[in-house]
Amino acid sequence: MYTTTDTVNRATQAPTKEAFVTIEGVSKVYPTPRGPYTVLKDVNLNINEGEFICVIGHSGCGKSTLLNMVSGFSSPTDGIVKVNGKQITKPGPDRMVVFQNYA
Ligand SMILES: Nc1ncnc2c1ncn2[C@@H]1O[C@H](COP(=O)(O)OP(=O)(O)OP(=O)(O)O)[C@@H](O)[C@H]1O
Ligand SMILES: [Mg+2]
Structure with a gap:
């Protein structure tokens, strides 16, 4: 059984180069008036070039929060998001x- 953090070729079991998009140990905590609000905790995901990915979850589970960190509009509280081997900072x-809403 494979998890999203596997970096082996599924056919040959050989180690492969780093995925095109890598989300490593990403957490996002928003400060709120009622204290820190953890939306994402230790998210790991590898996406290879050409893969088509759907992120599915109930409203408020953190899909846009995750995508905003891949696009660079927001930064992880912990962890690293990389595209093509380069850490996303902006x-x-x-x-x-x-965008999901009028922007
Ligand atoms: N800037 C912020 N400060 C505090 N809480 C926030 C902030 N942005 C988002 N949240 C909260 O984080 C949670 C995740 O929000 P997010 O927009 O990522 O959800 P989503 O999965 O995209 O939901 P939807 O399916 O409705 O688009 C929600 O509870 C939201 O209220
Ligand atoms: Mg959303």
């Missing part, structure tokens, strides 16, 4: 977003 022309 938005860039190599990524695009169709």
Whole structure:
């Protein structure tokens, strides 16, 4: 059985190069007037170039929070998001977003 953190070729079991998008140990905690609010905790995901991914979950589970960290509009509280081996620190022309709401 494989998990999203596997970095082996599923057919050959051989180690592969780093995935195109890597989300490593990512957590996101928002400060709120009622104290810290943990939305994501230790999220790990590898996406290879050309893969088509759907993130599914109930409203408020943190899908947009995760995508905002891949697009670079927001930073993880913990962990690292990398695209093509480069840590994401800000938005860039190599990524695009169709916003959920009028923006
Ligand atoms: N800036 C913020 N400060 C505090 N809480 C926030 C902030 N942004 C989002 N949240 C909260 O984080 C949680 C996750 O929000 P997010 O927008 O990522 O959910 P979602 O999975 O995209 O939901 P939906 O399916 O409704 O789009 C929600 O409870 C939301 O209220
Ligand atoms: Mg959303």
